[in-house]
Amino acid sequence: MKKSKGNNKNNIKLIVDDVVYNTQVNKAFLKRKPYEPLNPKQVTSFMPGNIQEVFVEEGTRVTEGEKLCILEAMKMKNIIMAPMDGVVKKMNVKVGDKVPKNYVLAELK
Amino acid sequence: MSIKIKTLDLKKRMQSALQGGGAKAIEKQVAMGKMTARERIISLLDPNSFHEYDLFVEHAAKDFDMDKKHLPGDGVITGTGTINGFPVCIYAQDFTVAGGSLGLMHARKITKIMDHAMNLKIPIIGINDSGGARIQEGVNSLAGYGEIFYRNTRASGVIPQISVILGPCAGGAVYSPALTDFVFVVDKISKMFITGPEVIKSVLGEEISMEELGGARVHSEITGNAHFFSESETECFEKIKKLVTYIPWNNQKKADPFPKKAPKTKQFKIDKIIPTDPREPYDVRDVIRSISDDSDFFEVQELFAANMVVGFGRLNGQTIGFVANQPMVLAGVLDVDSSDKAARFIRYCDSFNIPLVTLVDLPGYLPGIDQEHAGVIRHGAKILYSYSEATVPKITVILRKAYGGGYIAMCSRHLRADFVFAWPTAEIAVMGPEGAANIIFRHEIMNAEKPEEVRKKKVAEYKKKFANPYVAAAHGYIDAVIEPSETRRFVNHALEISAQKKELVPEKKHGIPPF
Numbered sequence: 001m002k003k004s005k006g007n008n009k010n011n012i013k014l015i016v017d018d019v020v021y022n023t024q025v026n027k028a029f030l031k032r033k034p035y036e037p038l039n040p041k042q043v044t045s046f047m048p049g050n051i052q053e054v055f056v057e058e059g060t061r062v063t064e065g066e067k068l069c070i071l072e073a074m075k076m077k078n079i080i081m082a083p084m085d086g087v088v089k090k091m092n093v094k095v096g097d098k099v100p101k102n103y104v105l106a107e108l109k
Numbered sequence: 110m111s112i113k114i115k116t117l118d119l120k121k122r123m124q125s126a127l128q129g130g131g132a133k134a135i136e137k138q139v140a141m142g143k144m145t146a147r148e149r150i151i152s153l154l155d156p157n158s159f160h161e162y163d164l165f166v167e168h169a170a171k172d173f174d175m176d177k178k179h180l181p182g183d184g185v186i187t188g189t190g191t192i193n194g195f196p197v198c199i200y201a202q203d204f205t206v207a208g209g210s211l212g213l214m215h216a217r218k219i220t221k222i223m224d225h226a227m228n229l230k231i232p233i234i235g236i237n238d239s240g241g242a243r244i245q246e247g248v249n250s251l252a253g254y255g256e257i258f259y260r261n262t263r264a265s266g267v268i269p270q271i272s273v274i275l276g277p278c279a280g281g282a283v284y285s286p287a288l289t290d291f292v293f294v295v296d297k298i299s300k301m302f303i304t305g306p307e308v309i310k311s312v313l314g315e316e317i318s319m320e321e322l323g324g325a326r327v328h329s330e331i332t333g334n335a336h337f338f339s340e341s342e343t344e345c346f347e348k349i350k351k352l353v354t355y356i357p358w359n360n361q362k363k364a365d366p367f368p369k370k371a372p373k374t375k376q377f378k379i380d381k382i383i384p385t386d387p388r389e390p391y392d393v394r395d396v397i398r399s400i401s402d403d404s405d406f407f408e409v410q411e412l413f414a415a416n417m418v419v420g421f422g423r424l425n426g427q428t429i430g431f432v433a434n435q436p437m438v439l440a441g442v443l444d445v446d447s448s449d450k451a452a453r454f455i456r457y458c459d460s461f462n463i464p465l466v467t468l469v470d471l472p473g474y475l476p477g478i479d480q481e482h483a484g485v486i487r488h489g490a491k492i493l494y495s496y497s498e499a500t501v502p503k504i505t506v507i508l509r510k511a512y513g514g515g516y517i518a519m520c521s522r523h524l525r526a527d528f529v530f531a532w533p534t535a536e537i538a539v540m541g542p543e544g545a546a547n548i549i550f551r552h553e554i555m556n557a558e559k560p561e562e563v564r565k566k567k568v569a570e571y572k573k574k575f576a577n578p579y580v581a582a583a584h585g586y587i588d589a590v591i592e593p594s595e596t597r598r599f600v601n602h603a604l605e606i607s608a609q610k611k612e613l614v615p616e617k618k619h620g621i622p623p624f
Contacts, residue, residue: 014440016472017512017544021388022439026415027330028446029439035478048313073312098314 009039022107041089043080043106056106060088068106069093080105126164126181130205135152138205143276143298144342146186146209147213149236153346154190155201161188170212173245180206183215184239187222189231190400195365198226201236204276208240211282215243223260230359232269234349237286261288266460268359271349272300274335277319286336290457291352291409294325294335294344301328301335326412333413333446351407355421355428356461360510363462364428370403371596377404379593383470386536387510387541387576390437393418396468396508396526397431400424400597404463404511410450416440417447419454424466425601430458432532433468434519436509444475445488452491452504452622457498464604467496467520470509472541489518490623496524499619502607504600507531507578507587513540522586527610528603529587531578537587538580542572563569 003010010024053070056062062082068091071078092107129135129145138145144152150159168175168183182455184206200222202209219235224235264270265288266366272286273293277300286292286301294301302323309315309322321327328335337352339345355365383391398404401422408420416439419432432451434441458465474480474489496503496518505526511519516537520526531537539545544550546555550567557563574580578590591599 014442016442016476017541019388019472019541019543020545021390021436021472023390023436023440024438026438028414031331032477034481035482050312083532098312100313100315 040083040085041108042104043068043083043108045071045073045080045099045101045103045105046078047071047073048100049078049098051095051105052077052092053098054091054093054095056088057091058088062086062088064109071099071105082108084108120203123164129181129203130207134205135391136312141298143204143238145205146203146236146238148189149273149275149342149346150186150190150199150201152343153234153349154192154197155194158190159188159199160190161186161521163187163221166214166218168212168214168246170243170246172247173470175245178207180212182206183212183218184209185215185218185488187218189222189225189515192350192353196229196231196358197234197353198222198229198231199234199236202239202276204238204240208241209238209276210240210243211250211253212243212246213249213253216256218248219253220256220260223257223264226265226268227260229340230268230361232271232353232356232358233264234271234273235285235289236273236275237278238274239280239282240277241280241282251281254285257285258288261285265290266360269353269356269461271352272299273345273349275345276300279303279305280551283334290329291336292334293337293339293345293349294328295339295342296325298342299325299328299335309316312543329410329412330463331413333410333450335413336410338412352421355407355423356463360460360462366426367402367423370423371400372401373404374399379596383508383534383593385509387470387534387536390440392437393433393435393441393468393470393508395423397433401429401431401601402426409454414444414446414450416442416444423462424597424604427604428463429604430454430463430465431468432465432520434471434515436470439475441471442472442475443489443492443518444480445483445485448485448488448490448492448518452495455492455495455499459495459501462501464502464607465496465499465520466600466604467503467505467526469505469507469511469516469519471512471515472510472521473513473515473543487623489514492518493524494622496520496526498614498622500610500612500614502604503527504603504608505529505608506600507535507537509534510536510538510541512536512538525612527607528599530589530591530603531582531587532547532593533578533590534593535578535581535587535590536576537578538575542568542576545575546571 004036014021052072055067063085066082068080089109090107166183185202187200200219270289271291272289294349300319329338337348379399382395396404406422418435503526505520522529546567554560554564581587
């Protein structure tokens with residue numbers, strides 16, 4: 001930071017313990033991701049990878065621990081299992097898909 | 110054969126080795142806007158001070174036709190020299206030779222010069238510009254990295270270790286800089302990452318440039334992996350030359366003193382910098398410059414977690430580590446990043462006998478789900494740990510607000526500050542007046558006919574009673590309430606009389622800091 005160039009777009013009011021402070025923000029603060037509560041009915045990828053096999057489709061009844069698909073990541077064939085008993089509401093991936101981390105692979109109901 | 114002919118032969122051999130990867134490769138290096146490895150060493154060190162070793166080292170790889178290949182110096186230049194007369198060991202990877210790739214002998218050259226640095230108790234500077242492991246050498250190149258990391262760790266806190274990233278530094282290679290004290294990066298030249306854009310693309314299908322993934326700016330502003338950002342290699346070398354003036358050769362020494370010099374009080378008027386309203390921002394670096402010798406302040410990690418300011422300056426001609434909250438950014442709160450930044454700097458100063466001067470003005474820890482989930486408890490604890498652990502002289506000046514956990518964390522008496530001073534503008538309290546009044550007088554406010562009026566009255570009452578330095582002074586938690594203009598005099602005196610400080614720590618192998 002050479003000098004704060006008086007650009008006001010980063011100026012904010014920050015509240016700590018009910019006191020309002022006039023201040024600026026930094027890049028990391030602007031890049032914060034909003035919090036999303038965990039949804040136990042959504043099955044997400046725990047790391048990025050390729051979908052190698054899919055065992056279920058919409059409407060399939062599954063029990064806890066049943067294989068949903070195989071996520072090939074970091075040279076491992078990771079078995080993605082149903083976290084609970086239920087019915088597959090939506091299968092969001094097909095064989096060959098590349099998925100990022102935390103991608104919703106399947107939704108159960 | 111006469112000695113003359115033998116000398117000529119030596120000269121011929123040297124000339125060939127000094128060519129590095131040859132004219133074509135050098136041309137490519139220059140086209141990328143980079144200096145060659147040898148140019149870098151020469152521009153960093155004092156003129157004619159560089160002495161090179163292991164120029165004739167050859168790689169010993171046999172597989173994949175490597176035995177038919179000759180790699181001059183095995184892609185790294187090592188030696189010793191001086192910076193402003195300050196002795197250093199140095200190595201620079203030569204990208205023109207097999208992409209600066211790290212094979213067994215390349216690594217041995219580096220570990221040899223690192224061993225020298227440890228034995229001679231002088232700093233080691235590593236200039237990184239390498240495509241990574243030399244795949245043809247297989248597990249031997251991994252062994253090479255491991256040997257370097259081990260030495261980096263052993264040398265940590267014993268001799269200063271400086272890493273300069275002037276090209277790619279990817280995969281395992283990044284861990285050597287990460288283990289060293291200071292990492293220098295240059296815009297558009299430095300690139301650091303564990304997995305590069307290619308891998309990310311093949312796994313994720315996501316495209317990102319090297320610059321966006323791990324360029325100098327990213328590591329200076331977002332990740333905090335880098336400590337000094339420069340626009341050019343020349344600027345970077347100037348910064349390294351400046352840094353070494355502040356630090357000692359090793360942990361048994363003190364940094365060389367400089368002639369004492371008064372601050373530039375015309376430019377930095379200590380009475381005029383801070384607004385008395387604790388909610389208004391200002392640049393705390395101006396306060397540092399208003400007390401430091403010659404108003405000099407050399408900031409570390411300027412662009413990362415700017416809500417905390419750390420860096421070197423001098424008082425009484427002696428190097429000081431300044432740690433200060435920055436009200437201009439995020440109100441100067443403590444958060445995950447700023448705690449990490451300060452904690453590491455405090456431990457650096459403590460390792461190398463550099464007294465700490467802490468300037469306090471913060472509302473506390475940053476509230477937020479992202480902070481809690483990012484582990485602000487664990488990270489915030491680092492600052493408590495490092496201040497409590499530090500045995501160098503610790504002087505604290507509370508400029509304005511010091512609320513709650515923030516007050517404790519910022520080198521309070523309770524963490525064994527040697528001296529704590531407060532300005533008359535200081536507000537040392539369990540929390541900000543609004544928050545405190547809202548809790549203490551909740552029922553009164555809720556049950557009042559005009560709650561807003563009562564709230565305001567109660568806040569004003571609380572402010573009058575507690576938003577000052579005198580409650581803490583009454584308990585002896587601060588040593589003196591001083592006029593801002595007296596800060597330099599008090600701090601200088603405190604440092605003078607703590608010069609012989611020796612604090613015994615309980616016998617232990619090492620602590621378990623909240624990493």
